[in-house]
Amino acid sequence: MKTTALISLLAVLAVSGRAEAIVVPPSCSFDARAQQITDMGRGQFDVYPNDVGNGFVSSMIYDADAGETAILQSCTTGDYLIVAYSEDQIDAVTPIYEEMVYGRGQYTLRQIGEALGALGAAARLGQNDMGDCACDIYYGTDE
Numbered sequence: 001m002k003t004t005a006l007i008s009l010l011a012v013l014a015v016s017g018r019a020e021a022i023v024v025p026p027s028c029s030f031d032a033r034a035q036q037i038t039d040m041g042r043g044q045f046d047v048y049p050n051d052v053g054n055g056f057v058s059s060m061i062y063d064a065d066a067g068e069t070a071i072l073q074s075c076t077t078g079d080y081l082i083v084a085y086s087e088d089q090i091d092a093v094t095p096i097y098e099e100m101v102y103g104r105g106q107y108t109l110r111q112i113g114e115a116l117g118a119l120g121a122a123a124r125l126g127q128n129d130m131g132d133c134a135c136d137i138y139y140g141t142d143e
Helices: 002-015 087-102 109-117 133-139
Strands: 028-031 036-039 045-053 056-063 067-074 079-085 122-127
Touching: 028 056, 028 133, 036 133, 045 133, 056 133, 067 087, 067 109, 067 133, 079 087, 079 109, 087 109, 109 122
Parallel strands: none
Antiparallel strands: 028 036, 028 045, 045 056, 056 067, 067 079, 079 122
16 A cells, blocks of 8 residues: 555656655664664664564664664564675675565575675674664554
């Protein structure tokens, strides 16, 4: 539904000759010291979460000095995978991450981490200490 609405909006803008880049603002922030996704403005880096489906959210953090960090969270179990890679690894790591997360195959967090680790990325699994901001956006709160 969300995708259909976005495609419709883009089609209207393109037909009207007013097609412009749509910049989506970050929804959360990342506290690098605490290694946690927090509410907007409480961390050092902007976070761009995306609903992967089946209770999973993928969040991207861009750091001009250090490269990129991807966090894949299960909003139902609290399990997560955090993967960090340098600027020179982006072309190798990002397509594999996106294929494993958004493609047709089904992989565990561990399998994704091992595949990206083999490409030189630093990967770590964890549970229940990443923060709920990204999950709350797509799956609501338990409160």
